[in-house]
Amino acid sequence: MLAYIYTFSFAASLGGLIAWFYYKDQPAMSRWMSRIFVGGFFTYLFALAFADGAFSAKLxxxxxxFMVLSVVALFFNVVQKYLYVFIAGLVLLYGSFRMGYQQVMMDSFKALTTSEQKADVQENFQSPTLENIQGNRSLAKDGELLIELKEGKTINDIKQEFFMRKFNLNGLRIAFDPEDEDATIxxxxxxxxxTNDIELNNIIRFLDKATDLVQYYEFNESIQIDDPVASDSELDIERGEFLVNDPGLSQSWSFKKLDVNQLHLDLKNKKIKPGKKALIAILDTGVDKNHEDLSAKYKSVANKNDKDAVGHGTHCAGIAAAVSNNGKGIASYAFxxxxxxxxxxxxxxxxxxxxxxxIINGMIKAADEGADVISMSLGGRSSAAKQRAYNKAVEYANKKGAIVVVAAGNSNMDAKNYAPANAKGVISVSAINQNIERAPFSNTVNNVGMGIAAPGVNIYSTTPGNKYASFNGTSMAAPHVAGLVGLMKSIYPDIDTESAYHILSKTGIETKDTPKTGKLIQPAAAIDYLTKSD
Structure with a gap:
């Protein structure tokens, strides 16, 4: 809208200025034309001032x-006494503006705004800007750019170009190594x-022009865990009658609110059997494989993943898949x-x-290891314009049979601006509290593809060293969903993301702000629907 105001107001000021000169001997008309000029010019300045973009570019x-305005004004001031020349000048000016300069103005204005605002994701080439990312989030120190080469091009092709331009070759390397290369790009x-920001800018300029070599590029951003907040209170939950004997359920309000005991009873009484043992992969800070409430259900794929100095990954693992009915700690969906x-x-x-x-390499690794569910409680502010690599990683995981579940984020913002929660094909999970209200910190999921809600306040779960603690965060909500989806994949191994989400949403219950949170999952109802439809 501002682009049209910008060009129209400039044209109005230009026309007003010319008419002002023409009618300068007629005071009444001259005053009106001067007002049109001044009004148009100030509107032009307003549109330019309030557009997004660098100040230097606006100048x-x-x-x-202003130079165009000055030259035109000087010309018509000189020829005003020569009617035919004046009219010819008007015709020439009109044609030049409509056929040329108007488009120049539109293009420069759009370039100005898109240099600060990232566009929707494009399937082909797009150019991010260093100014954007530095003003928003930090880049990886060991490789700032993810570059997709054209089909048929190799790393040697881009190495040759880097060598000729004296760019740093030491950090140029293959980004991803999927097991099934035919299933992905x-x-x-x-x-x-x-090596520095100057070189990074020079590389970006080269990539913008290398359309025969480069399909797409985006920034390789630094990512943090979706920071949990330690709960400052302990809930004394009435134990009730549970099928399982885990003592930590006295501190698990979510267990009762989700009616997990009914799920356990259904699994037992209806003699529901697994079609396979589903594998839930926690992509995080690692997991304490020796934890008393995890070890019996833990599968190691590499030793480096099996310890957790932070505790975040271990907490998420317990929510998704703690050992039930072992007289220790907490329980999960399967009894x-x-x-x-x-x-x-x-x-x-x-x-x-x-x-x-x-993170994308982790998604690929999890998919290649046969994960049925990939749970990610991490991310940060981003835009959909930078999700091609994430989107392709989700596609790859889906093709390998995995469903991807992601925390919506703890920034009290729209999850469409939070990655990887805004990636195509993921289930994004918001957090609700004991009153079925959206947690104050939780991002909203109404503008992402598949949003759902789960408990994320005062969640009691496993921490390293056979310990337990309560945390708040969408980090805690996501593994609630991942655990349930894992159970669904176990019972019906062929279920895909869209079908799983359909069941979660159809059987979920309303929260106090469902449009922003999505439905609250109901495990027993979801499994009942799954087994009946199967």
Whole structure:
């Protein structure tokens, strides 16, 4: 809208200025024309001032347009006494503006705004800007750019171009190594590492022009865990009659609110059997594989994943797949160990940090290891314009049979601006409290593809060293959903993301703000629907 105001007001000021000169001997008309000129010019300045974009770029546009205005004004001031020349000048000016300069103005204005505002994701090439990312989030220190090469191009092709331009070659490497290369284009991505911001800007300029070599690029952003908040109170939940004997259920309001006991009774009384033992992969800070409430259901894929200095991954693993009915700690959806098992893919370091590249590699690793569910309680502010690599990773996981579940985020914002919760094909999970209200910190999920709600306040679960603690966060909500989806995959192994989400939403109950949270999952109802439809 501002772009049209910008061009129209400039044209109005230009016309008003010319008419002002023409009618300068007629005071009444001259005053009206001067007002049109002043009004148009101030509207033009308003549109330019309030557009997104760098101040220096706005100054350049202002200088260019002012020079055009000055030259035109000078010309018509000189020829005003020569009617035919004046009319010919008007015709020429009109044609030049409509056929040329108007488009120049529109293009420069759009370039100005899109340099600050990321557009919707494009299937082909798009150019992010360094200014955007530095003003929003930090980049990975060991490789700032993810570059997708054109089909048929190799890393050697881009290495040759980097060598000719004296760019840093040491950090140029293959980004992803999927087991099934035919199922994805992720093997076409490389990582580029600049030595400083100047070189990074130069690389970006090169990539913008190298359309015969480069399909797409985006920033390799630094990622943090979706920070949980330690609960400052303990709830004394009435124990009630449970099928399982885990003592920690006295501190688990979510167990009662989700009526997990009814689920356990249904699994037992209806003699529901697993079609397979589903594998839930926790992509996080690692998991304490020796925890008393996890070890019997834990599957190790690599030793480096099996310890957790932070505790975040272990807490998520307990929510999704703690051992039930062992007289210790907490319980999960399956009342025995036949339905699901849990594994860890460590994608975050011992300070809770990681990179987009590392997380996507973790998704690929989990899918290649046969994960049925990938649970990610991590992320940060981002836009849909930067999700091609995430989107392709989700596609790859889906093709390998995995459903991806992601925390919506703890920033009290729209999850459409939070990655990877805004990636296509993921189930994004908001957090609700004991009163079935959206947690104050929880992002909203009404503008993402598949949003759902789960408990995320005062959630009691496993922590390293056979300990337990309560935390708040959508980090805690996501594994509630991942655990239920894992149980669904166990009973019906062929279920896909869309079908699973349909069941979760159809059988879920309303929260006090359902449009922003999605439905609250109901495990017993979901499994009942699944087994009846099967």
């Amino acid at each position: 350049f546009i202002l200088f260019r347009d 992720l093997d076409n991505f490389v990582i580029a590492d600049a 025995n160990n036949d339905f699901v098992e849990v594994t860890s893919i460590k994608v975050l370091n011992d300070f809770g940090g990681g990179t987009q590249n590392g």
